[in-house]
Amino acid sequence: MQRLEEIWITVSVGILIVFMIIVGYQTFALGMGPPSHKEVIDPQKVDTTAPFNNPGIKEIGDNEFEVVMTLQAFGFTPNSIELPVGAEVHFTMTSKDVTHGFQIPGTNINAMVMPGHIQKISHTFTKPGEYLVICNEYCGIGHQAMSTTITVK
């Protein structure tokens, strides 16, 4: 192998290792890893299984909220959520039918919501405004209409 090639491989692999250290540190030391909740649920009995039998917004602390949400073709329950500025929100979600996505453009909220699985993701809404919430996984003929808003004021 060329000496120059050895140097190149060492440097470039070094860059990849630095990337891994950064994301690894954030994931395991700062708890910033991707949404990976592992609870399961019967996808055909979502409406009768707690907490999804009562979807909605609950204040669980000082400006801290839990939003229990169900997704189904082609909407979110609850929809048109209103929250105060600075609210720390924990979304707990599942799907009642096919695989959906949960994305809020302009934030890091981006998670798959699948039937049979409970997904969780958190975000602190520091800026006021009307946030767009969309399904970003194809879920059927009305997929493009599957959206709602979160108003923060």
Add this chain to the structure above:
Amino acid sequence: MIQTKPNDSHKELHDEKSLKGTLFSVGVLAAVIVVMWVTVFWIYMDRV
């Protein structure tokens, strides 16, 4: 004239085996990797 000629061909031979262009090119490649990654990382941190 006669004295410079071997020098020239030596230089040419050296130039023919040179790999500084390769080194430069992979450097550009590494820069693209880093710039793209850092841009998205910056967007991620901005949205936390």
Add this chain to the structure above:
Amino acid sequence: MEQTLRETIRNNPKKILGVNPNDAKVSLSYLTVAFVSLLIGGILGMLQGLERAGLIQLPSWLNYYQVLTAHGLLLLVVFTATFTIGYQYANLSHSFGGLLSKVRKLAWIGFALMLIGVVMVTVMIVLNEASVLYTFYPPLAAHPIFYIGLVFVVLGIWACCFGVFINYRYWRKNHPGQTTPILAFFAMGVFILWFFASIGVTIEVFTLIPWSMGLVETTNVMVGRTLFWWFGHTLVNIWYLVATSAWYVIVPKIIGGRHFSEKLIRLVIILLVILNIPGGFHHQIVDPGISQSVKFLHVFMSLSIAVPSLMTAFAMFFVLERTGRKLGGKGLLGWLKKLPWGDVRFLAPMIAMISFIPGGAGGIVNTSNQLNQVIHNTMWVVGHFHITVGVSVVLTFFGICYWLIPYLSKRQLTPKMNKIGVIQTYVWTVGMALMAGSMHIVGLLGDPRRTSDTTYGGHEIAVSWIPYEMVFAIGATLLLIGVIIQVYAVFNMMFFAPKGHTEFPVAEPEDDATPAPLWTERWGLWIVLLIAVISMAYVVPIVDMILNAPPGSPPIRTW
């Protein structure tokens, strides 16, 4: 003289006789199907671009999601598979001095099986019985015939895999102590990877058939998704391996140089084959049901696939610089000017290689764990695979056409056709740069993929995406023009170009090169390592998904 001539005829008859017409027929048939699918897939692609930009509204009998499903399957499965088989079988025939007749028969069986499969799948999509997109994630349930069609396609590919394995074994048996020609070695890598990649999706499809027929009530959606990506991402790397076979072996010959150290080329192939399959997990970084430690293991495994590609980048620049300097290039980058930019057989794969720089870099971003939350299921991903598959792979394939097709049809590449090819390459490059570039940017702004209309009632963030979507439409239109030129060029070279002799451009090693080591031919060992890597990656998560599975999902039709 007599002796050597006879020896040449025995060992390497194609040198004198040109391509075996029976082998040429196999390759040309596959290439014909490839470019017919490219034409249809390209038209569908433009329709999507226009609808997405809000310029047209597709009728209800041919809606956006039908078009998207067909575009994905025709281009990502049919075009790439048939082109790959046509090209790889030509490489094999050239390297081995002709195919065995039973191998040719297998290729024809594969051809028939794939055609049957493609017809079944296409009819179901057209009838709107299978608007499940290229990924067909359960519990979206298509008509059973859609899945059965997919089985036929896979069986066809397997027939071609076995053909390659049989011919390889035969050649090795008759050439003890010799290493196979490098293009045949590439073919082995491609087809072994293909075989093991398709096992995952085959298991998935076999569970979906009885489920879609109503014989089984529910299915495990998480396992299905995971098995799909076992195949889905490996497929990407199969195309990439096919493209690199041309980068390493064909391009150096066309520019008048020698190929890189064969030992290192073989090492890259072996690494790509062994490391590849676990890469699929980075499509599931924001999925529920997979623990963060498993995800992080796969960040490592996905990034390790970058290593052979980084080696390839070095090797390519090395060969280009060596050749350019030999041709008189001076200074830091003078060698670049000496390369034959006016020759489409070089220009197209060269732009393909350059586009792999942002393509590969984007891939590193995608797999970087939580950074995936910024781009997952946004248009960024669509931009990413349009520069990787759509340029790095497809433009290499296009470049190959300009020597492979005249070679197979015993015709010539005329200067005029070369010029058409150069124009095609620029049209394609500009089209993709506009489309994929704007897709990357608007993806970072949150624009979702796979959505027919993203106006969302005029929400301000959705409004900010519209200018970029207009650029998609311009890019997509240019790309359709590119497709039409390419399809014209292919069929012209197949049937109408002037008769003549075209060389099969295979580069030679450097004069002082050491021969390739024989241990690289130990495919049994590489397969064991491949299986070991798959097991490391998949056994724990899949067992977890099955043992801790929720009650399954029934088939659902939401279109």
